[in-house]
Amino acid sequence: MSTAISPVRNAASRHTVGRPTGRCRRERPRDRNERYVTENPSTPALEDDLPEQMKVRRDKRAALLGEGGKPYPLGVKRSVTLARLRATYGDLGAGESTGETVTVAGRVMFVRNTGKLCFATVREGDGTELQLMLSLAKVGEQALADWKRLVDIGDTVAVTGEVVSSRRGELSVMADSWTMAAKALRPLPVAHKPLGEETRVRQRYVDLIMRPEARRNARQRSTVTRALRDILHDADYIEVETPMLQVLHGGATARPFVTHSNAFDLDLYLRIAPELYLKRCLVGGIEKVFEINRNFRNEGADSSHSPEFAMLEAYEAFGDYQTMASLITSLVQGAATRTFGSTLVRHVDGVELDLGGQWRRVTLFDAISEALGETVTIDTPYETLVSYAEKTDLGVDPVWGPGKLAEELFEHLVVDSLIEPTFVFDYPEETSPLTAAHREAPGLTEKWDLYVRGVELGTGYSELNDPVVQRERFVQQAALASRGDDEAMPLDEDFLRAMEYGMPPAGGMGMGIDRLLMALTGLGIRETILFPLVKPEV
């Protein structure tokens, strides 16, 4: 098996993930605008080449500084949030004033400077906006002139003044004074044109400033993960964190990322799954255990796959795959209810999806048989399966055994049609090396996959806990490795040793967090992940 991984090992020593020196200097500036933000004082002449709008903002920062002002003061105090102010005075009538003086702060999103009365709209992080008014009569000539001269859209400002309603009925703070809270050196994008796809992903901070949906998505994700944790904690589960840096990769079939420990002079894998460690927890007596954390898989990226993705895995001693099917149902339905108030969710494309009730259940081979119009079982001969594959234009990899081929047929013929939540039960032993043999059906395992919108959302098992059978399965996988299947796992002797101390019978499940968000919202994976991996710009 070491022959299978040695090429990866060699590649890794050239491209380690960790950076020993901790330095990360780019060899070339990222774009022409960025040369000027380096601290290097020996390039002042380039200042002349700055795009006009950035130069203007830098000049304003310098002007503020030169006059004894502070473009980035510390300890800016606000007395009330915009949201609270709106909640308190939302029904103030047009032209009314409150007599209450407050200090508010926010990012300037809109500016209307006139001769003697200036308007601005500021916004705080959750998207709540409030109007500021600066009148000559209240702030005085100097402060008004400074405001017009120094404030740009995008700056964060703090204003102290009375809470009033404008003649048009807009809740406002009528300033007695204003201060810069943080000067923006780059102009914000136009508010009325949608931001380009790439900018949204690469500069999520801009996306979060400009797009309400981006702010909402980020907050929804937090609500969903908190719901999952709450539900699990309520069921007496214990949350653990197991290694991301592993000496051996295991627990799933996937190609790993490789990195290197300088201290140990040892190549390490970023984990592809936490499973083998969570099972060690079961052995140690943490009988209901879960982890929500990242996995890393060195494989293709598309609308439903990201090289790093968050996953929930949960294991329950004395449970089985039926236990875990119930658990994932309550997790998905609980997350939907706690986040959206209902198990009937509306996706961004307007399509509604009902996640409520009992979900459909079908066995893998029944699903294949139905799609094919021919009865297929675990006993269907390999040659017959190959003929079905050829009939349906599925290319057959000679490395595949009959079980793998059956699964490929399923993915080829059935998966796309599984829109409503559907459990697919009872997979071949061949492709499930960590799963217990089925109690009734020889050759099958007690495993389900949960599909929503044609995407695998989660998977569950009656866990294999016979250490002798487990070792045999691993040896089989290692044999596969020597046949060129580089996803097969190396033998994890420490895991097998743990199993030999006795793991209680248990059910286990895994669910993609990003995919759960996708199932709940209809978003692509790059929208559910705040900062998805992107290639460097230059």
Next chain:
RNA sequence: GCGCCGUUAGCUCAAUUGGCAGAGCAGCUGGCUCUUAACCAGCGGGUUCGGGGUUCGAGUCCCUGACGGCGCACCA
């Protein structure tokens, strides 16, 4: 990894057969004490993704590289 398409001002986009690189918003100057994508007058802003080539002349054609989108392959 393979194929197709794209990359132009701060942002979103135009530019005819290869013939002076434009608009809206944003910005700058001036005006306006109730504006909401204000309005009025005036002004500036470009390495057309990088490199090479063809041509009197290239945003446009050819080669090459980077990045992105879509499809395929791989995967969850």
